[in-house]
Amino acid sequence: MQVEANRTRNNKILAIEDDPEVLALYKTYLQKRGYEVLSAVGAVEGMSLLQMHPDTRLILLDLNLPGMSGEEWIAWYLQQGRQTPVVVASGKGDILTITKGNNMTAALTKPFHMEELQELIEVLLADDWHEQVSVDKKTH
DSSP: OHHHHHHHSOOEEEEEOSOHHHHHHHHHHHHHTTOEEEEESSHHHHHHHHHHOTTOOEEEEESOOSSSOHHHHHHHHHHTTOOOOEEEEEOOTTHHHHHTTOTTEEEEESSOOHHHHHHHHHHHTSTTHHHHHHHHHHHO
């Protein structure tokens, strides 16, 4: 039953990445695993796609975007009051500082293996993901 429920559930992911090769890799890898992938090459396009697809389940965000930084995008996103998890993927050293302080973002430092991304997505798309990532906040 659980497997069938996962297959019929919406697994729409929005990937915001300005490098077309990385974006193509995300799309190919994730589509082969049953995810529907929306792609945006910039922050503004990502905002537009998210507004057109409010059923998006996860956002994959690069920090180095033209026109608006990933940090600015996250600030905009948090103001929207959405509950969709964001995976921030970047080679920048301050990635953990950027994602710290809210439970809507997770950090993935580039370069990473696609399997690491897959594992993180599976955790974040689980029904109880808030509890999984917030456990230490509740017990300490």
